[in-house]
Each structure stands twice: as structure tokens, then as C-alpha cells.
Amino acid sequence: MSNQLIIEKGQQYVMNTYGRFPIAPVKGQGCYVWDADGKEYLDFLGGIAVCVLGHCDPRLQKVIQEQAARLWHISNLYWIEPQVELAEKLVKLSGLGKAFFCNSGAEANEAAIKLARKYFYRQQQTEKYQIISFKDSFHGRTLSTVAATGQEKYHEGFAPLPEGFLHARFNDIDSVKSLLNEHTAAIMVEPIQGEGGIHPAAPEFLKELRLICSQNDLLLIFDEVQCGMGRSGEVFAYQTYDVLPDIVTLAKGLGGGFPIGAMVASDRAASGFAPGDHASTFGGNPLATAVANQTVDIISRPAFLEQVQRMSHALQRELESINDQRIVSVRGRGLMLGVEFNQQVNELIKICMEKGLLLIGAGANVVRWVPPLIITDQELRQAMAIFTQALKEWK
Ligand SMILES: Cc1ncc(COP(=O)(O)O)c(C=O)c1O
Numbered sequence: 315m316s317n318q319l320i321i322e323k324g325q326q327y328v329m330n331t332y333g334r335f336p337i338a339p340v341k342g343q344g345c346y347v348w349d350a351d352g353k354e355y356l357d358f359l360g361g362i363a364v365c366v367l368g369h370c371d372p373r374l375q376k377v378i379q380e381q382a383a384r385l386w387h388i389s390n391l392y393w394i395e396p397q398v399e400l401a402e403k404l405v406k407l408s409g410l411g412k413a414f415f416c417n418s419g420a421e422a423n424e425a426a427i428k429l430a431r432k433y434f435y436r437q438q439q440t441e442k443y444q445i446i447s448f449k450d451s452f453h454g455r456t457l458s459t460v461a462a463t464g465q466e467k468y469h470e471g472f473a474p475l476p477e478g479f480l481h482a483r484f485n486d487i488d489s490v491k492s493l494l495n496e497h498t499a500a501i502m503v504e505p506i507q508g509e510g511g512i513h514p515a516a517p518e519f520l521k522e523l524r525l526i527c528s529q530n531d532l533l534l535i536f537d538e539v540q541c542g543m544g545r546s547g548e549v550f551a552y553q554t555y556d557v558l559p560d561i562v563t564l565a566k567g568l569g570g571g572f573p574i575g576a577m578v579a580s581d582r583a584a585s586g587f588a589p590g591d592h593a594s595t596f597g598g599n600p601l602a603t604a605v606a607n608q609t610v611d612i613i614s615r616p617a618f619l620e621q622v623q624r625m626s627h628a629l630q631r632e633l634e635s636i637n638d639q640r641i642v643s644v645r646g647r648g649l650m651l652g653v654e655f656n657q658q659v660n661e662l663i664k665i666c667m668e669k670g671l672l673l674i675g676a677g678a679n680v681v682r683w684v685p686p687l688i689i690t691d692q693e694l695r696q697a698m699a700i701f702t703q704a705l706k707e708w709k
Pocket residue numbers: 417418419420421423452453454455504508509537538539540541565566
């Protein structure tokens with residue numbers, strides 16, 4: 315099918331939940347994709363921070379093929395070898411105690427919210443059920459994760475939302491303290507806010523959240539669905555801050571493009587769940603966990619993470635050297651950078667796409683840079699050439 319035909323059929327048959335760009339990529343290799351009409355694009359959004367190893371990595375392909383010939387799905391009624399291996403890896407890398415697997419970021423956060431409530435319930439502290447999260451956060455599209463998300467536009471029309479979610483101001487510890495009360499169970503935060511505009515937490519802010527949680531017997535939940543899995547230059551973004559949460563949630567990059575989510579918790583927090591408390595039919599299935607094992611093996615190598623840091627500095631340098639009066643700031647960590655402009659960026663992103671560079675916004679005024687973690691100097695130069703040319707044509 316051509317781009318046009320795919321789009322026409324899509325408009326007729328696919329539910330209208332996304333504002334989509336008018337192309338249909340059908341093939342990918344490394345950092346490049348091709349649409350149905352054969353046009354090539356340099357993909358610098360990587361499926362929105364998902365394709366950490368680019369498209370169709372041969373090592374992941376091999377694992378999928380081998381596992382597809384062995385066992386796809388069996389059920390969590392039984393022990394699943396690649397799931398157990400992945401849990402061991404994530405536990406050892408994270409410094410936490412136990413892993414639960416699911417299929418998406420929203421589901422991982424939903425699990426974390428349920429675990430926080432059940433943990434206090436088991437201790438007969440049923441009054442502790444509130445979660446403090448943050449303005450401009452994004453935690454997913456299920457009803458509870460929408461309630462946790464601190465952006466009104468995602469709440470509109472879905473009332474009544476589940477109770478027990480309060481929103482403090484990000485990087486403002488006094489605003490957190492003012493919301494603490496006898497019902498507080500947990501604080502949930504993205505160490506680097508993604509959808510809300512690429513806002514890294516201030517190091518002292520995360521340290522103070524840790525202190526507040528330890529002093530008040532609360533659980534600290536880090537949502538690393540977007541900023542985790544090597545994107546920050548460390549496996550977990552919290553390792554760049556030297557602050558350990560009680561629970562961390564993952565998805566996006568974990569499967570290198572294969573759908574999988576995870577919640578990893580300290581042994582203490584994980585003790586909140588007993589058999590029957592939480593489950594997911596597909597969660598941790600052999601195929602997804604086999605791919606995630608390979609992805610985690612690759613992205614956790616010191617040389618890989620050093621290269622992410624090197625490319626992060628290179629990209630940051632390039633973005634900071636752009637001479638355009640409309641740029642307000644360049645910020646972020648690792649290969650999760652944002653360029654904020656003093657106007658909306660939709661049109662700029664469209665121009666980049668027409669010129670063969672795929673990018674995405676974060677909030678109305680920020681261009682988000684979350685490319686595959688394998689970008690090369692040559693790909694970086696090509697992206698910057700297109701971006702600076704697009705800026706010249708952007709009104
Ligand atoms: C920080 C964060 N949490 C949760 C989610 C939801 O993940 P999913 O779309 O896999 O449910 C996202 C998605 O963008 C995210 O960026």
C-alpha cells in the first residue's frame with residue numbers, strides 16, 4: 315500500500331485517538347526508517363524513547379527468532395526461565411530486591427500504585443493510601459495513572475478519577491511538605507520529566523524526597539519509563555543522582571521495541587504483594603523477557619553507557635551552539651534533551667519531517683531529542699544539518 319492508501323484506510327478503520335503525521339513508516343534499520351513510498355528518514359525520536367538499539371538490531375532479531383521457535387507464552391502459573399533471568403539482572407543492576415513484569419509503562423505505574431497501597435494495608439496502616447505526584451508529570455493512560463499525572467488536559471472528561479492523588483510542584487520541596495499528611499503513602503516522581511517538557515529533577519530535590527520518605531515511612535517511587543534503560547547515561551537515571559527509590563517502574567526501552575514493562579521494588583516494599591494480589595496474563599512472557607534480557611545486557615555494558623554520555627555531550631554542544639533568538643533553553647540528561655522555544659514547535663517538527671528528520675515535541679514549546687542510544691557522529695551531523703536548515707525556514 316502507498317502512504318496515501320494506508321492513511322485513508324487508517325482514518326476509516328482505526329479509532330481516532332492520535333494526532334498523526336501523514337506518513338506510514340514500513341521499514342527500519344538502525345537509526346533510519348522508510349515510509350511506504352520509499353522516502354528515507356533519520357529517526358531521532360526512536361518510537362518515543364523506545365528503540366534504544368535503533369530498528370531491527372540483528373542481536374535482538376536473533377533472540378526473537380530463537381525464542382519464537384522455542385516458547386512464546388505459557389502463563390505465570392509456571393516459572394518462566396527468561397523472566398527469572400531478567401528479574402535477576404534488573405535486581406542486581408538496580409540495587410533493589412524483586413521484579414514484577416507487565417506490558418507497558420502505565421501498567422508498571424498502576425502496579426506501583428497498587429503495591430504502595432497494599433504494602434500499608436498489610437501493615438494495618440489502612441489510612442495510608444495517598445500518592446503525591448507532580449505537576450507536569452506523565453504516568454500513563456489508565457484511570458489511576460491519569461489521576462497520578464499532573465496535567466489537567468489528560469483528566470478532562472474522565473471524572474470521577476480514582477481518589478487519593480495530590481500534585482506538588484516539581485523541584486519545590488516546600489510544596490511537597492505542604493501536602494504531607496497522615497494519609498500519605500508514597501511519592502511518585504519522574505527523575506527527568508519527559509512528556510511535561512524534559513525537566514530534570516534538581517539533585518538536592520531527589521535527595522530531599524528520599525529523606526522525607528525515609529523519615530515518614532513513605533515509599534519513594536521513581537517512574538523511569540522514559541528516562542530509564544541507559545537513556546540518562548546510566549542504566550537507571552537515579553544512578554546519576556545517587557538516590558535509591560523503593561520502587562522503580564520501567565517500560566519503553568526495556569524491550570528495545572518489544573512491548574514489556576516492569577516494576578522493581580526493594581524486598582521490603584515488595585513484601586506488600588502476596589499471591590493473588592496482582593497479575594498480568596502476558597506479563598513477563600518468554601518472548602518479551604528473552605528480548606529484554608538481550609537489550610539489558612547490551613545497554614548495561616560500561617562501554618555502551620560511556621558512548622551514550624559522549625553522544626549526549628556532543629548533541630548538547632551542537633544544540634547549545636545554535637544561534638536562534640527563539641531558543642529559551644537547552645536542558646536534559648544523557649540522550650534525553652529538550653530545546654525550549656518561545657513559541658509552539660509543531661510546525662518546526664513538521665518541516666524537519668518533510669526534510670527527512672523525525673523528532674517529537676514535549677509540551678507545546680519544547681523539541682524533544684530522545685534518539686536511539688546508538689546514534690553515530692555522522693547521524694548527529696546529519697540531524698543537526700536538517701534541524702538548522704528547518705529553523706531557517708520556520709516562521
Ligand atoms: C514517564 C512515563 N510514564 C509512563 C508512561 C506510559 O507508558 P505507556 O505508554 O507504555 O503506558 C510514559 C509514556 O510516555 C512515560 O513517559
